[in-house]
Amino acid sequence: MWLLVLGWLVSACMPALTASTPTPVQSTPFPASRPSPSRPNPDTPIPTLTPAAALTPTPDCLEQGGQVEAFSLDSVSLGKPLQGYLYLPPCFAAERAATVPLLILLHGQSADAAQWLRLGLAETADRLIAEKVIPPLVIALPYEEYSLRNPYESGYDRALMDELLPWLAGQYPAVCRHSSCRGLGGLSRGGGWALLIGFTQAERFAAIGGHSAPPFY
Template identity: 40%
Template sequence: MEIHRLESDLLKDPLEYRVYLPPCYDQQLQERYPVLYLIHGQSYNDEQWDRLGADETADKLVASGEIPPFIIVMPRDRNWGQPDEDPFGQVLIDELIPLIDEQYRTMPDRRQRAVGGLSRGAGWALHLGLSEWELFGAFGAHSLATFWSDAPYIRTWLSEIPAEALPRIYLDVGDRDRPPILAAAMRFEELLTQLNIPHEWYLFPGYHDEDYWAAHVEKYLRWYSQPWSTTD
């Protein structure tokens, strides 16, 4: 796992981020790889997905041939404001993604790029996956905490995406999660169903905690990487 810092004029402190490279990255030097951006929850940092075992799980599944190799980027959001107050999203879009595509052998195409997150990070995944749909072919919202400033725009964002370009969407939440989180996930799922937008929805047993997320990391990684198995 690599740990880096990105200096940005938009941020008071450097953006810290971790990069997971698949086991074959340094052996197959002509290969290029899809990229998955994973965002942590509030009060956590870029180490969270690492602690939940995302890298070990990816190594295991890649080594067994069950999923294709891909890169994972785990950035740190230090601020807890709404997207119109927190420049994290803008820095990720305008600075981090171009940097990753420049420094690593990525496949710089929306079909080979996905974003996911936990809790507040799931709110970011929804925000970026819809408002910046040209950049992401899929997003996953795990225990979704929707940004209140995004709520009025979600239906509009969905309606503005061409039907043939709709991102893949994965949504899950624990049945004993905090009531506002559970309600947010269910409202978004109901909206997707109402608009006939394809998505995967899971109401699993569990709470709003790392035990819940760790139990589903393997399922998450299988879902994100599924279309990359057939990439031309």
């Protein structure tokens, strides 16, 4: 399943644009349910990864695996911060000129941003990258706090497209800005969001994945 989900969503991704020097990331711990035991507990502080202190590739950095970092950014669309997690691949250097694909994965209704982590996303991404089945990629896991709201009134889609994407571009210039190397997927309600955004803003992504997705009316 993971080979299909991650491999398919990034198969169309190619290196694209580069960007200017980043500003430091202000990551804050984001409380959620406990992810898989081998990953950080989101109820405890997570070390901040800033572009200035990004990973420098070493011979064994692939063996060390990627990192999971919490993020929080102000959101006008939501009226409060948009929070979540970022999976940063092994050997990731935020300032490097070469771009890496971006995959956004959305959680299900009444779940939280750590849902994909509990399902083994980080470990599976580490393995597929090490085996060269997929390229190194950044995976964003944004949180929809009010998952029972009318999707056409909640502002969550605007927060993702108009605020999260520009924020990622500013904080992590190595993350691809072009539609040819962006993917969007979701589970359950998150899959409904992926389909809605994918069909209404198809020019912004190379691949869309709706997994167990109930389409919105």
